Amino acid sequence: MSVDKDTVRRIAKLARLAVPEARLAPMADELNGIFKWVEMLGEVNIEGVPGMTSVVAQKLKWRQDEVTDGGNADALMANAPGGEEHFFTVPKVVE
Amino acid sequence: MSDLVSMTLAEARDALAAKAISSRELTGAFVAAIAAARPLNAFITETAEQALAMADASDRRRAAGKAGALEGLPLAIKDLFCTAGTRTTAASKILGDFIPPYESTVTQNLWNAGAVMLGKTNLDEFAMGSSNETSAFAPVVNPWRARNSNARLVPGGSSGGSSAAVAADLCLAATGTDTGGSIRQPAAVTGTVGLKPTYGRCSRWGIVAFASSLDQAGPMTKTVKDAAILLTSMASVDPRDSTSVETPVPDYEKLMQGPIKGLRVGIPKEYRLDGMASDVAALWDKAAGWLKAQGAEIVEVSLPHTQYALPTYYIVAPAEASSNLARYDGVRFGYRAANPHDITDLYERSRGEGFGAEVQRRILIGTYVLSAGYYDAYYSRAQKLRTLIKRDFDAAFERCDVLLTPSTPGPAFALGAKTADPLEMYLQDVFTVTVNLAGLPGISVPGGLSENGLPLGLQLIGKAFDEGTLLRAAAAVETAADFKHKPAKWWTA
Numbered sequence: 220m221s222v223d224k225d226t227v228r229r230i231a232k233l234a235r236l237a238v239p240e241a242r243l244a245p246m247a248d249e250l251n252g253i254f255k256w257v258e259m260l261g262e263v264n265i266e267g268v269p270g271m272t273s274v275v276a277q278k279l280k281w282r283q284d285e286v287t288d289g290g291n292a293d294a295l296m297a298n299a300p301g302g303e304e305h306f307f308t309v310p311k312v313v314e
Numbered sequence: 315m316s317d318l319v320s321m322t323l324a325e326a327r328d329a330l331a332a333k334a335i336s337s338r339e340l341t342g343a344f345v346a347a348i349a350a351a352r353p354l355n356a357f358i359t360e361t362a363e364q365a366l367a368m369a370d371a372s373d374r375r376r377a378a379g380k381a382g383a384l385e386g387l388p389l390a391i392k393d394l395f396c397t398a399g400t401r402t403t404a405a406s407k408i409l410g411d412f413i414p415p416y417e418s419t420v421t422q423n424l425w426n427a428g429a430v431m432l433g434k435t436n437l438d439e440f441a442m443g444s445s446n447e448t449s450a451f452a453p454v455v456n457p458w459r460a461r462n463s464n465a466r467l468v469p470g471g472s473s474g475g476s477s478a479a480v481a482a483d484l485c486l487a488a489t490g491t492d493t494g495g496s497i498r499q500p501a502a503v504t505g506t507v508g509l510k511p512t513y514g515r516c517s518r519w520g521i522v523a524f525a526s527s528l529d530q531a532g533p534m535t536k537t538v539k540d541a542a543i544l545l546t547s548m549a550s551v552d553p554r555d556s557t558s559v560e561t562p563v564p565d566y567e568k569l570m571q572g573p574i575k576g577l578r579v580g581i582p583k584e585y586r587l588d589g590m591a592s593d594v595a596a597l598w599d600k601a602a603g604w605l606k607a608q609g610a611e612i613v614e615v616s617l618p619h620t621q622y623a624l625p626t627y628y629i630v631a632p633a634e635a636s637s638n639l640a641r642y643d644g645v646r647f648g649y650r651a652a653n654p655h656d657i658t659d660l661y662e663r664s665r666g667e668g669f670g671a672e673v674q675r676r677i678l679i680g681t682y683v684l685s686a687g688y689y690d691a692y693y694s695r696a697q698k699l700r701t702l703i704k705r706d707f708d709a710a711f712e713r714c715d716v717l718l719t720p721s722t723p724g725p726a727f728a729l730g731a732k733t734a735d736p737l738e739m740y741l742q743d744v745f746t747v748t749v750n751l752a753g754l755p756g757i758s759v760p761g762g763l764s765e766n767g768l769p770l771g772l773q774l775i776g777k778a779f780d781e782g783t784l785l786r787a788a789a790a791v792e793t794a795a796d797f798k799h800k801p802a803k804w805w806t807a
Binding site: 222226227230231233234235236237238239246249250252253256257259260261263265268269270271272274275276277279280282291294295297298299300301307308309310311312 | 621628667692735
């Protein structure tokens with residue numbers, strides 16, 4: 220499979236990443252170099268092999284469904300760019 | 315004061331306990347060393363005032379008879395660990411002004427044990443790189459120089475600020491994180507010790523996430539014993555990290571004691587790559603001889619899927635990174651683009667302007683391999699390959715207790731030497747990345763010098779949660795290698 224300029228534009232859109240028009244073609248070349256290399260995985264027989272879901276033998280932990288933290292609105296807002304009082308700000312979304 | 319900064323963590327601990335020195339004196343010596351070493355660019359943020367205040371508080375605790383395991387010991391922290399009230403950047407413009415309101419579990423464990431923070435070390439942006447050149451805060455320079463050369467070399471990556479700081483005596487030890495080799499590779503090319511513990515041994519809570527199923531924190535030190543001491547305090551069982559394993563933390567310093575007689579050391583034949591550098595191959599053979607001379611049994615083993623590890627990694631890691639990095643949206647924290655005309659523009663430009671080239675490349679790879687129509691061909695296949703790679707290790711460990719390999723394909727290289735081709739950079743991790751995919755512990759120990767007079771590392775790989783045996787074997791390599799070389803302190807001139 221080969222990635223072209225339009226594919227890079229499409230995945231950049233999916234990733235919400237502004238890639239300048241002039242970077243699309245060079246990026247396609249870079250990605251193709253990597254995907255071509257990755258193609259060697261196609262030669263391995265993976266019939267019946269389960270995908271790895273956990274690298275160590277441990278069941279996912281359970282805990283009581285109770286509040287353990289919170290009430291930190293000031294701390295949460297401390298790094299918000301353009302945050303006002305206890306609100307995050309964004310450009311107008313609903314007309 | 316130069317004697318103070320060249321001490322090992324264990325020596326400093328014992329000198330403090332004997333009240334031969336104070337933490338204030340020791341910390342002051344490191345603060346001065348750091349100020350004199352700015353040409354190395356090892357630190358993104360120096361915290362000298364805070365360090366001296368922590369040292370004073372430590373001296374008071376000791377006087378009151380309340381000394382912890384790391385009481386008064388000055389450490390450097392990779393700038394990927396969130397530190398409350400101290401800027402944490404991940405070496406990215408997107409987190410350039412981020413001041414965490416919380417402390418990572420690993421660093422909290424260190425402060426609880428009495429340690430002192432000297433500052434936050436430089437790294438590849440979001441830990442994505444093997445040379446520190448992707449940092450938005452300019453690259454770190456390796457304290458080492460090749461014989462008869464003044465060329466600036468890379469300190470490895472991603473934990474390159476930490477490796478340089480340890481090698482240049484700017485701290486007693488440092489923390490690192492390792493997703494594909496980011497502790498072991500920089501340790502190898504700076505003549506220091508770097509340990510990546512078993513996945514789940516150190517909490518990931520409060521560490522800026524790269525690839526969550528691979529990331530693991532670990533110590534970067536001057537000796538194997540120091541790595542054991544630091545790991546004992548870094549590791550914990552943490553209810554805030556669902557992958558933190560419910561196994562009590564042993565005293566690794568005690569566990570690493572003892573001879574290696576009868577230890578079975580596996581040599582994976584697939585690691586002997588075509589065209590392997592002759593000094594790397596020779597050191598590897600020599601190290602097997604060292605262990606044999608100490609009573610170990612050398613066995614050849616096979617890890618048949620080794621060649622697929624790097625391509626598997628370059629699907630799994632970017633896939634996880636693309637979803638982890640979705641949180642940087644310019645809204646809740648981090649860099650925000652100026653004058654967005656709508657919400658999508660805000661997201662796209664904040665991310666496009668805030669992330670560097672390598673991070674963008676990996677986000678795009680990750681988004682692609684997870685996208686509809688490509689998921690099975692790439693991501694799903696890579697997850698199966700990962701199972702096969704882990705099975706290789708399971709089979710090998712039926713025949714041996716630890717594995718011995720080189721840490722890197724070669725010594726430190728020049729700044730800019732491998733930035734043109736991403737693949738060439740990725741190959742730096744060819745010997746280390748398998749360990750992350752299988753969740754195992756691995757350590758790099760200085761083994762000797764390359765043909766051009768630069769450090770080369772040897773890697774030992776252990777069974778899951780068998781860091782004790784791993785450290786014991788590493789100590790045996792360390793003793794035999796007797797690596798006493800230090801870089802000349804050209805940067806203070």
